Amino acid sequence: MITTTYVPGNSFLHKTDPRIKTILLLTTVPLFFFPLSITAMIMILILLTGTAIYSLGFSRFLQPIKMILPILVFVTILTPPFIRGGDAILSIGETVILTTEGITQTLRLILRFSGITLSFYLFFATTSINYFILTLNWFKLPYRVALIVTIALRYIPYMITIYNNIKDAHKLRGNDYNKKKLKEKLNSIFPTLVSVLIHAIKLIPALSMALELKGIGLETKRSTYSVIVSSNLALQIITSGGIVLLTILIALFI
Template identity: 30%
Template structure:
C-alpha cells in the first residue's frame, strides 16, 4: 500500500519551493471550483497532466490515480443527472424520474471538476517530499509541533499497516480463516487483530516519545534545520505569474461571466 506518492526527479517543479507549489495548486483548485464550462475544465485537466508528465511523473502513476478516481467519476455521472434541477431538453422520463440535457451537462461538469481537483492536488504530492512539504507549511505559519505530528503520521502509516499485515499473517499461520464466516462473525474475528495492532502502536508511540525527549524536543532553545528550504528568484517569478493570471481569471469570471455556463 502506497502512502507516499513522491516521484524523485530534478524537474523545475521538483526544484520549486513548496510554498510556490502550494500557491500554484491553490490557484488550480480555485479555478476548478469557479468554472463550469466543459471545455475550460477539460483544458485544466489536460494542463495538470502536461505538468505532471513534464515533471517526469510516469504514466503508471497517472493510471493509478485514474483508477482511484474512476468509481467517484462514474458515481457523479450516474447520480448528478437524476438530482440536477434545471431546464434543457428531456432525454428520459420514467415516472417522477426526469433526465434533461442540462442535468447530463452538469454531471459531466462536476465529474471533470472532481478530476481536475484530484490531479491538481497530486501535482503537489508527486513532486514534493513529505518532509519538505511539512517544512513549507511550518514556514507559512503552521506550529512546529503540528508539522512534526503530520510528518510522523506520514512516516509511520506504512509501519502501522505493516504491523497489521504481520499480525494477520501470524494468525493465518495458526489456522485463522475469518473469510469463511459471515459478515458479522468476520468483523468479530478481526477484533483480536485490532487489539494487537493498537497495543503495538501504543508501544511504538511510547518509544517515539522517549526518542523525541532524548533529542530535546520541547526544549526552550532555537531549533536547527538539517535541510532548509529557500524561496529563489524562480519561485518569486512563478508566484507573481500565477497570481497575475489568477487575478485576470477572477476578473473575467466575476465581471464578464467567463466559464459560468456548462456549454
C-alpha cells in the first residue's frame, strides 16, 4: 500500500465526476493569479473552506493548512518590510517598517497560496489516483503515458519494500546509518543505493519481455482503460456550471 492524499468518503465531492472536478480545479486555481480584490479572494476562500469542511471534516481540512503554516508565517514576517508603497503605518525613527500596501500585498499572497493549496487538496483528497489516471486518459493523455504511470504506481510499494530489505540486510552486516556527519551518512547510504538501483534495473529486461509477449508496444492497443461512469451527470454539469459562474461573478464584481 502507498499513502496518498485520497480520503475515502461519501460526500457530494467524492461522488462528483472526476472530469468535472478537473474542470472546476482548472477554473479555480488560475483565478487566484488574477488581480482580484481582497474581498473577492476571501469569498472564494470561504467557499473552498466550507466545501472542504463539509466534504472531509474539520480535522482533514486542517491537514493542508498545517503543512503550509510555516510558509504563511514566513510570508507574514518577511513580505511587509520589503513593500514600500502606500501610507506608513509603523516606522522606527525614519525607517518605515509597515505600509498599507505591504499589508495588502501580504494578505493577497497568503490568500492566493491558501486558495491554490486548498483547491488542489480538495481535488486529490476526493479523487483516487486510479480515477485521476482515468480522467487524464479521458482528456486524451496518450495511451502509452497512462500505461507507464500505472505500471510505475504498481512498482512504487515494491521498490519501498526492496529498499527497506536491502537497508536491513546492510544493517545486519554492520552498516551504521545513524552517523552524525553528513559525509559519513552519505558514505553509509551509498552501498545501499547501489544495491537498490541494480535490483531495480535488473527488473527492466524481465518487465520489457513480459510487455513484449503481451503485444504491448504494437500500434494496436492491447488493453483498454475502464470508462468513468457517473450517475446524474447532467445535474452535476449544471451544478458545477453554476459554481463556476458564481466564482467568476465574485471575481468580476466584488
